[in-house]
Each structure stands twice: as C-alpha cells, then as structure tokens.
Amino acid sequence: xxxxxxxxxxxxxxxxxAEALMKQTSGGVEVDVLERLPTPYGLVRYGVAPDHTSIKSxxxxxxxxxxxxxxxxLGGVELGKDxxxxxxxxxxxxxxxxxxxxxxxxxxxxxxxxxxxxxxxDFVNWYCGHPDMPADRFVLDSSEVAVIGVGNVAVDVVxxxxxxxxxxxxxxxPEEVLTRLAESEVKAIHMIGRRGPEHAKFTLKELRELGxxxxxxxxxxxEECVADVTAASRQVRGNVEVLQSWAARGPVGRPRRLxxxxxxxxxxxxxxxxxxxxxxxxxxxxxxxxVGTGEFETIPVGMVLRSVxxxxxxxxxxxFSEATMTVPNEAGRIQGRDREFVxxxxxxxxxxxxxxxxxxxxxxxxxxxxxLAGREPVRQADLDTVLASRGVLPITYEHWLxxxxxxxxxxxxxxxxxxxxxxxxxAMLDASGR
Numbered sequence: 001x002x003x004x005x006x007x008x009x010x011x012x013x014x015x016x017x018a019e020a021l022m023k024q025t026s027g028g029v030e031v032d033v034l035e036r037l038p039t040p041y042g043l044v045r046y047g048v049a050p051d052h053t054s055i056k057s058x059x060x061x062x063x064x065x066x067x068x069x070x071x072x073x074l075g076g077v078e079l080g081k082d083x084x085x086x087x088x089x090x091x092x093x094x095x096x097x098x099x100x101x102x103x104x105x106x107x108x109x110x111x112x113x114x115x116x117x118x119x120x121x122d123f124v125n126w127y128c129g130h131p132d133m134p135a136d137r138f139v140l141d142s143s144e145v146a147v148i149g150v151g152n153v154a155v156d157v158v159x160x161x162x163x164x165x166x167x168x169x170x171x172x173x174p175e176e177v178l179t180r181l182a183e184s185e186v187k188a189i190h191m192i193g194r195r196g197p198e199h200a201k202f203t204l205k206e207l208r209e210l211g212x213x214x215x216x217x218x219x220x221x222x223e224e225c226v227a228d229v230t231a232a233s234r235q236v237r238g239n240v241e242v243l244q245s246w247a248a249r250g251p252v253g254r255p256r257r258l259x260x261x262x263x264x265x266x267x268x269x270x271x272x273x274x275x276x277x278x279x280x281x282x283x284x285x286x287x288x289x290x291v292g293t294g295e296f297e298t299i300p301v302g303m304v305l306r307s308v309x310x311x312x313x314x315x316x317x318x319x320f321s322e323a324t325m326t327v328p329n330e331a332g333r334i335q336g337r338d339r340e341f342v343x344x345x346x347x348x349x350x351x352x353x354x355x356x357x358x359x360x361x362x363x364x365x366x367x368x369x370x371x372l373a374g375r376e377p378v379r380q381a382d383l384d385t386v387l388a389s390r391g392v393l394p395i396t397y398e399h400w401l402x403x404x405x406x407x408x409x410x411x412x413x414x415x416x417x418x419x420x421x422x423x424x425x426x427a428m429l430d431a432s433g434r
Contacts, residue, residue: 002070003029003372004379006092008079008315010035011042012354013344014098015062016361018071024365031071032092032383036078037131038395038428039403040066042100044354046128047121049156050171051163058354066397074383075395076434080316082392083383085340090381094339094368097318097327098361101310101345107148111269112306116142120149120157120307127160127177129421131428135176140184142302146278148266149307150193151201155210157305158191162216162256170417172407177423188257189216190299194265194283194290197243198227204238211246216256220247224262264297265290269304278304310350324349332364333371339378341368399432406431 005021007014010033018031039045041059048055066073077083088095104119106112125133145161147154160168165182173181193200200207211218225243229236243260251257263283270277282295312327314320319336321328326349327342328335334342343364344357352360387394403422411420422428 003094004092004377005029005031005368006088006095006383007031007033007098008088008095009033009042009098009100009344009346010037010040010066010073010075011098011100011344011357012044012058012062013100013346013357013361014042014096015040015065016358017096017098017343017365018068019065020358020362020365021368022065022068022070024362024369027068027070029070033066033071033073034077034079034083035073035075035395036081038075038425038432038434039131039400040073040075046125046130047153048128049124049160050127050173051159051168052156053171055354056172073395073397073400075400077387077392077394082387082390085317087381087383087386089339091379091383091386092339093375093377093379094341094372096332096341096343096364096368097315097334097346098342098344099312099315099346101312101325101350103311103313104306105309105311107266107306107308109266109268111271111275114269114271114275115273116271116275116302117269117304117306120147120153120305121310123157123305124153127173127181129172129174129177129423131423131425135174135180135423138180140180140186140303142275143185144188144190144299144301145186145303145305146190146192146266146299146301147305147307148192149309150191150199150260150262151307151309152203152206154191154307155202155206157307158189158258159209159213161186161189162210162213162258164215167215172411172417172419172421174421174423175410175414175416186256188259190259190261190278190301192261192264192266192280194263195285196227196262197225197240198229198232198236200239200262202239204235204242207239207242210258210260211242213254213258215254216258217251217254218246218258218260219251220244220260222247265292266304267292267296270298275302275304277301310345312346312350315346330367332367339372393434395429395432395434399434402433403428403431
C-alpha cells in the first residue's frame, strides 16, 4: 500500500512539496493538493505583477507537477470550513501545510485605519484578479499616492500605478480592473523607505525597470542616496549606483512622477473621514537602529499603500507562534505533533524568492519520509467520501483547465493577449462547469 499525503495550499511551496514527494519516493506516494480557491498556483497567479511574464511562466512548471499521475488537485476545499485537521489525519498518512503568508504587516501609526489607507496585498490582489477582491474595490481618484516600503512588492505596485492602461492591455489584468486603471487620476507616486538605499530590499532588475517607465519621470534626492557601499554586495552596489544616476538626471516631462524617498518613516496618516496627507519623520541609524531626528515633512496624498512585509495567519487547529508568525517546527516537522508538517513561508517566514521554496520543500519531505519510514498506514477514511457526505464538490484539475480555457477565450474576444482573468468566484465556478 502506497503512502498518501495531503498538502494544504497549492502555491509554489505546496506544489514543490508534491514534486519532492514524487522524486524522493520514485512515485510510490499518492498526493492530494488541497486549495480553498478554484485555481492553483497561489502567489504565482495572485501575487506576481501582470507585466512580469517571465516570473508568471513558472506556472507552466508547476502545472507539470499537478499533471503527474499520482498528484490530484482539489480546489474549493477549505480547512476549518469543509474539513478539519482530524479529518485530514483520518484520511492521510501525513499532512503538510503550505498556505504561505497572506496578509501585510501593519505600521502601527495613528490614522492607519482611515479609508484610503490599505494593505499593498489588497491592491495586488485587486489587479491580479483574486476572487476575494471585488473589481470595484479601488477607485484611483487621488492625484497623489504613497507606497510605504522599498521591496519588490512595493516596486510592483508603483510600476502598475505609473503605467498606462494601454501598457498593461496585453497582460492578464481583469478587464474591469484595466478600465479602472485607464480612469486613474494618479499624477504623483511617493515610494518611501525608512532606511537608506543600501538597505532597500528590491532586486536590481526590478529597480532598473522603474527607470525605464515610459509614463513617469523618476526623482531621487541626491542627499538621500548617499551611501558607503565599498564593502557591500554586488546587488547593493548596483542598486545605489542606479539610484545615484537617477538623482543626477532631470525630468523629461512624462505624465506621471515617481518620488523615491529614503531615510523617512511614516508617523501619522492625516485626514477627516479619509486619507488626506501623510506625515513623515526624517530618520538616521544609531547603533544599527532606525531613530527619528525630529525633522518632519507632510505630503498631500489621498491613498496610502503599506508594503512593509508579509505575515502568515494561523490555520484552524494548527500550532502557531505569534512571535515569529510561523508554525513552530524542526526541519518541517511541527513541534509536538505527529504526522503533521509545514513548508514555505508558513515554515520559515516570508523570506527568499519563489525558487527558495523548492529546497525548503525538499527538506520537509526528507523529514516526513524519515518519520514515516517503516510505519504501517494509519488512515481509516477517504477524503472523497467525507466531502461527499458534507455536500462539498471539489474543483478538479479538469475544472481548472476549463477556467483557463474561458480566460483564453475572453482574451481572444477582447483582443488582449493570451489570457484575461475572470473576476469573482461565481464567474470561475460558472466557467468550470460546477
């Protein structure tokens, strides 16, 4: 009798875990990949900017794993709603949780809950067509917007705000979102980092793309990008050199303006009933810590998007550390639990790139196989039977292919590239035949 494993989450971490199980057992395992949404691929589908087609192509690789003979995709199945941990342990020899880090960290400043102050992940989910995010969620009616953070997600958000709708027309942005982007009144975008340019988290490739924007002039203050990078990494030196080159050049009169700011931290979001301005304080490093200088500046913005890091959320019935925002584990084995494991950001925190999940998943699978070596199967139920008894009809891989086909047909009808994402859960379920 072969091993049966459930993987909760169908993003890169989950699918790489399925692949590692296939490779490390020579196929002697059956894997069910469970996903609450009707669609697989997680952040590859709903977190990668639509104009980053090279990164989105990773979906083709992940697709190959889901099409392996002993791997099943079961969408529309939610832990804590349709099934619980006890169900999974009854139906499988082991369970691996791979649900990632789904929400933004908060800044913890006054005014953060004003209308117009939102998490960058909400904005990303919106332009990526996530079914949890209505297409009418954002109206870009503010002339100035602040994006807090200087990582790759912040850069993606800035780039989408700066581009014209026509530049994004060939991507898979939902048609309803593209219409809103076409109506955008945004003229100035402020990207704000509380440390210096040498501490920024974006990659050199992402940064250079900002300098190539056809629709926005990029401004950098020379005094804010002074940095000693003689002992820094090649990437850090490259980032600083690019920023300093921007500081030395003048505007050419493009319709939008991007201000890249360093050594500034948000201290308060101001407004009467909604966001009207952002108060910043100049910062400096003291013994490795960022401290305020008492020098303040207020910029008039109608929207604030925070992108200061991701954090995971607890899963029902699964241990979780509020201190680390991860599931406590040793090499993927959940502490104090038998036959339960974790991989991806839920295991290690939101660090690394998409490919990092591959080695991370391989480690968890090695731990899992070592723990289960020589054991007799203990499962005593069948998930399909359990779900059927509760009236839950999973979205199969074939249903997902029908959704893909519908998105390709929509793109063709709109003369818009290879795919245009459907908006909303109802549209996806309708296209799937469910």
